Amino acid sequence: MTRSKKAIxxxxxxxxxxxxxxxxxxxxxxxxxxxxxxERDLHFGPSEIVxxxxxxNSRYFLTRYEDMISCSPIDRFLxxxxxxxxxxxTNNLKERPLFTSYRSREGDWLFYGIRNDASITRVEIEVLNxxxxxxxxxxxxxxxNMFYIIWEGEIEDDALFSQVFVGLKAYDxxxxxxxxxxxxx
Amino acid sequence: MPSPNSQESINNVRQMPSAEVGEFIKKVVKRVHFVPDRxxxxxxxxxxxxxxxLLLQDQDELSQEDxxxxxxxxxxxxxxxxxxxxxxxxxxxxxxWYFSRILxxxxxxxxxxxxxxxxxxxxxxxxxxxxxGDIPKESYVRHVKPNELIKLDTRRIRITDVIQTEDGxxxxxxxxxxxxxxxxxxxxxxxxxxFEDEDGEGYFGGSGRGTAGLYNRSRRSLExxxxxxxxxxxxxxxxxxxxxxxxxxxxxxxxx
Numbered sequence: 001m002t003r004s005k006k007a008i009x010x011x012x013x014x015x016x017x018x019x020x021x022x023x024x025x026x027x028x029x030x031x032x033x034x035x036x037x038x039e040r041d042l043h044f045g046p047s048e049i050v051x052x053x054x055x056x057n058s059r060y061f062l063t064r065y066e067d068m069i070s071c072s073p074i075d076r077f078l079x080x081x082x083x084x085x086x087x088x089x090t091n092n093l094k095e096r097p098l099f100t101s102y103r104s105r106e107g108d109w110l111f112y113g114i115r116n117d118a119s120i121t122r123v124e125i126e127v128l129n130x131x132x133x134x135x136x137x138x139x140x141x142x143x144x145n146m147f148y149i150i151w152e153g154e155i156e157d158d159a160l161f162s163q164v165f166v167g168l169k170a171y172d173x174x175x176x177x178x179x180x181x182x183x184x185x
Numbered sequence: 186m187p188s189p190n191s192q193e194s195i196n197n198v199r200q201m202p203s204a205e206v207g208e209f210i211k212k213v214v215k216r217v218h219f220v221p222d223r224x225x226x227x228x229x230x231x232x233x234x235x236x237x238x239l240l241l242q243d244q245d246e247l248s249q250e251d252x253x254x255x256x257x258x259x260x261x262x263x264x265x266x267x268x269x270x271x272x273x274x275x276x277x278x279x280x281x282w283y284f285s286r287i288l289x290x291x292x293x294x295x296x297x298x299x300x301x302x303x304x305x306x307x308x309x310x311x312x313x314x315x316x317x318g319d320i321p322k323e324s325y326v327r328h329v330k331p332n333e334l335i336k337l338d339t340r341r342i343r344i345t346d347v348i349q350t351e352d353g354x355x356x357x358x359x360x361x362x363x364x365x366x367x368x369x370x371x372x373x374x375x376x377x378x379x380f381e382d383e384d385g386e387g388y389f390g391g392s393g394r395g396t397a398g399l400y401n402r403s404r405r406s407l408e409x410x411x412x413x414x415x416x417x418x419x420x421x422x423x424x425x426x427x428x429x430x431x432x433x434x435x436x437x438x439x440x441x
Contacts, residue, residue, distance in 0.1 A: 003275075003278050003279060003282045004200070004278045004281075004282075006282050006286075007278060007282040007285050010282065010285030010286055010289050010377060011281075011285055013289050014285060014288050014289055014292065017289065017292035017293065018292065020296055021292060021295055021296060023365075023366050024299050024300070024303075024366070025299075037365065039337070040338045040339065041338070041340075041363065041365060042424070043337050043338055043340070043423060043424050043426050044423070044424035045424065064426060065424070065425075066391070066424070068424075072355070088422075108350040169310075
């Protein structure tokens with residue numbers, strides 16, 4: 001067998017072996033494929049991607065599926081792969097003007113949700129930092145009514161969100177409070 | 186191409202090339218850009234020149250030095266030979282072959298290392314770990330084998346046995362595997378949905394366990410399932426997936 005034929009044989013073998021390695025490790029070339037594959041294995045979705053953004057080594061997807069919303073991170077791996085591992089959706093409680101949820105990972109806090117009252121133009125969340133001081137974080141950007149606020153946590157990794165969270169307010173265009181909650185969900 | 190062992194034996198038999206021969210060979214291989222082949226080319230050239238030298242010594246009765254010089258003259262221009270050999274030992278194809286071979290070996294090692302624990306675990310489950318063994322046979326009051334297959338996306342779940350024991354517990358035994366192999370890196374299937382009887386009464390209390398690996402076997406035990414109910418209804422309704430399965434439970438026997 002000539003060297004070029006051997007090289008072709010090797011590349012075919014590499015394709016098969018790489019496919020198996022990717023299957024074994026839940027790796028995908030596309031973050032969207034990784035998201036939908038993990039949703040499928042949770043028997044959920046495929047969800048509609050409303051918006052995506054990069055933070056740290058992950059791409060986060062704001063998604064909707066039926067009455068559920070989610071904001072799932074898909075991690076980058078070895079530069080070219082995306083690793084499987086999205087989460088479930090949370091049922092949007094439409095009777096609330098603003099429905100929110102949260103997740104934390106590797107020192108980052110993610111707060112996200114959906115406005116059920118279209119008059120809401122800004123969401124504000126109060127959280128505590130490591131010194132016990134209150135930080136006010138806000139978002140006035142909505143993607144098909146969904147929004148997110150992400151920040152690096154200053155409290156130790158195993159902190160509960162209830163230890164960090166102080167309050168949530170949603171305002172209309174005139175600055176009037178439309179929703180005010182001391183609860184997270 | 187000689188193997189390392191045969192190369193050693195050549196080195197043992199052949200004499201060390203003289204400085205002139207060494208210089209000639211160096212000029213030739215310098216033009217061969219596929220470096221891994223250079224050593225073999227050096228050996229071949231050295232052997233060829235040595236054979237030629239010996240022949241000239243025998244035929245023309247030349248001294249070793251003159252015969253070697255004549256042999257080198259017969260070889261021709263080192264640069265031309267080098268260029269021709271470089272074409273023959275194409276560096277592009279050579280490196281493609283060389284690195285693809287390394288990658289194949291590395292991927293094989295990775296696959297084997299990752300597969301062994303999974304295969305051992307799955308083999309253990311298939312051969313030895315069946316949750317039906319958790320239920321003493323003498324406590325059975327009814328036992329059916331529905332053999333019902335549920336398809337949930339790429340997951341395949343087969344309800345293999347439904348056993349009611351004398352304490353009123355109803356044990357649902359099922360096996361599952363995922364065609365996407367997600368159990369290798371992701372989540373396994375923990376629930377089977379909701380359980381009801383034919384009158385719509387739900388059963389939530391109980392226990393369960395499942396095995397790990399590519400092929401899982403699980404048991405879900407429902408507490409206080411009435412002996413007079415004839416049907417178990419399995420309902421799965423989540424994320425747009427709906428499954429409803431009716432399992433006739435058969436007659437109660439040995440219930441004192």
